[in-house]
Amino acid sequence: MRISSTLCRLAGGAFAVSFLFESALAASIEQWKTRTVYQTMTDRFARTDGSITAPCNASAGLYCGGTWQGTIDKLDYIQDMGFDAVMISPIIENVAGRVSYGEAYHGYWPLDLYSLNSHFGSKQDLLDLSKEIHDRGMYLMMDTVINNMAYMTNYSNPATSIDYSVFTPFNNEDYFHPYCIITNWNNFTDAQLCQTGDNQTALPDLYTEHADVQDLLLNWTRDTMSEYSIDGLRIDAAKSVTPAFLRRYSDEIGAFMTGEVMQQEASIICDYQTNYMGSLPNYPIYYSMLAAFTQGNVSVLVDQVQTMKTSCPDVNALVSFSENHDVERFASFTDDISLAKNAVTWTLLFDGVPFIYQGQEQHFKGSGTPLNRAALWTSGYDNSSALVPVITTLNKIRKHAYRMDSSYVDTASYNIYEGSxxxxxxxxxxxxxxxxxxxxxxxxxxxxxxxxxxxxxAGTNVTEVLSCKTYMVNEWDATLVVDMDSGLPRVFFPTALMSGSGICGYSAANLSYTQVKTGVTTSLGTKAQQLTGQAALGAFFLALMTLVF
Known part of the structure; x- marks a missing residue:
């Protein structure tokens, strides 16, 4: 009886530890709201040899040599700008070979879910990258493809020339929708049942309505997130995935995930957030931001903000961005650096989880794919580039505002002024x-x-954090008279609460609102003294194991 009782306790404890460990590996939407994400494209971010002169012709669409080890070596560059989360390209093995527009350097042509893309490095390299990111207290996001596999047909008919046996684990035609071509991208049924590829690279569309396909994808995702300690996911081509499966996938994985639905209609994005997944890139705001800062129409942005607030369950859970690997670089619309500073200010301070795409901080140009995917190393990782200090300061004030008020990331932005x-x-x-x-x-x-x-x-002193100039709010009518010049953005925060921000000569310290208000500025602990999420998790499980066993 004693042995039986002990075995039951062991089994129960092991199950509890296993369940809790799996659940705790990933981060929730609420945790991701506090983060700012630096989006990398692994092949184009950093090389293992550290070269900043290696050639990379973006228009050719070929592998250029970026690796996970290269990313490890450049994490200081990311973290020094204030980012505390990193997104990497899809990690799985992609189809080999070349078509007229290139190779699978981007990671979106899956072949084998259970093998890694050897161009990016080894399993140990990816484990090392994950460990290094988490040791810094940062989150790791993985770009993910769950809609399709890929097969190079090289102008053969995709309806008859695909050898489905090469795919892992979907090695049978029954795992896929029958071949059809998307003729109307605004027809969601077409987008979800037909293939998104072409007659050079077919993208066989997974039959994601089927329970077997769903289970295989869910099991692979759980295994991968557990093995590499992935904290969140970006879901590529979410618009093309069966909506009911998106709901199940999101619910059962339980981690933060944001799904690509490239639509500018607020009604569509908000419907997806309401019914299928908690986060999506905020394309309605993105297109309105372009109208404001490249077409001179600020009213469009003001109106769209209000529309999103009244239509979506939680705008703060959406992704705020002004560039990514699928759209034109901002500098391709206008080379004006002041307008670019306004765009990144909007991106980092508006509602949502902010994403900055690699090269945006270097003011890269690129009029759409593949020109928007130039190798970052050609910039020399210049931390004196005009946008780098702006991004760094904005990341600092966003984090500081959250420390001063933990509800900051859940508070809606609202318009207080609109001029011409x-x-x-x-x-x-x-x-x-x-x-x-x-x-x-x-x-x-x-x-x-x-x-x-x-x-x-009235009478409040405020600091403009980008110029470090102090203003006082008028004591009579509570107005704030601001000096404007060269079209530059202005960002204000109460001067009395600047301690600990690390901005404008103020100390950088992890201070609470109470500490700043009372003047007791003892830090809550240095980075070295504080347990990271991983270490704290380990301590928790050790204590739990002690209690159980």
Whole structure:
């Protein structure tokens, strides 16, 4: 009886530990809201040899030599800008060979889910990357393909020339939808049942309505996230995945995931968030941002913000971005550096989980795929580039605002000013809010003053964090008179709460609101003293095992 009882305790304890460990590996939407994400394209981010002169012709679409080890070696570059999460390309083995527009350097042509892309490195390299990211207290996001596999037909008829036996684990035609071509991308049934490829690289569409396909994808995802300690997922081509499976996939994986649905209609994005998955890239705001800062129409952005707030369950769970690997670089619309600074300010301070795509900080150009996928090493990882210090400061003030008020990332931004070429938004609780004032006038704009109504309480001193200039809110009418010049953005925060921000000469320390208000500025602990999520998790399980066994 004693042996039986002990075995039961062992089995029960092992099950509890296994369940809790699997659940705790990934991070929730609420945890990801506090993060800012640097999106890499593994093949184009950094090489193992550290070269900054290795050639990479983006238009050719070929592998250029970026690796997981190269990413490890450049994590300082990412972290020094204030990012605390890194997204990497799909990790699985892709189809080999070449077509007229290139190779599978991007990772979106899957062949074998259970093998790694050897171009990026070994299993140990990926484990090392994950460990290094987590040792720094950062999160790791994996780009993921669950809609299709890939097969190079090289102009043969995809309906008859695909050898399904080469795929792992989907090695039978029964795992796929019958071949058909998408004729109308606005027809969601077409997009979900037909193939997204062409007659050079077919992308056989997985039969994701079928329970066997769903189970295989779910099991692979769980295994992969567990093995490599993945904290979150980006779901490529989510629009083409059966919606009911998206719901099941999101619910059962239980981690933060954001699914690509490239639609500018708020109604579609909000419907997906309501019914299928908790996060998507905020394309309606993206297109409105372009209208504001490249077409001179700020009203479109103001109106779209209101539409999203009233239509979506949680705009703060969506992804805020102004560039990614699927759209034109901002600098391809306009080379104006002031407009680019306004765009990144909007991206990092508006509602949602902010993503900055590699090369955006270097003001790369690139008019769509594949030109928007140039190798970052050609920039020399220049940390003095015009946008790098702006991004660094914005990351600092976002984190500091969250430390001053833990509800900051769940608070909706709202418009407090709209002019012919300027808009201002406030985010956060009264007295601890961040206010951003943006302009689309560009670098040719001459100096002038602008009066903002209803900002902070009368007499409040505020710091403009990008120029480090201090202003005082008018004691009579609570207006804030701001110096504008060269079309540059302005970002304000109460001066009395700047301690610990690491901005404008203030110390960098992990201080709470109470500590800043009372003047007791003892740090909550240095990075070395604090347990990372992984270490804390290990300590928890050790204690649990002690209790159980």
């Amino acid at each position: 070429s300027e808009i201002a938004f406030t985010k956060g609780v009264e007295g601890r809010q961040v206010i951003m004032l943006l302009s689309n006038q560009g670098t040719s704009s001459t100096p002038y003053t602008l009066t903002l109504p209803a900002t902070y309480n």
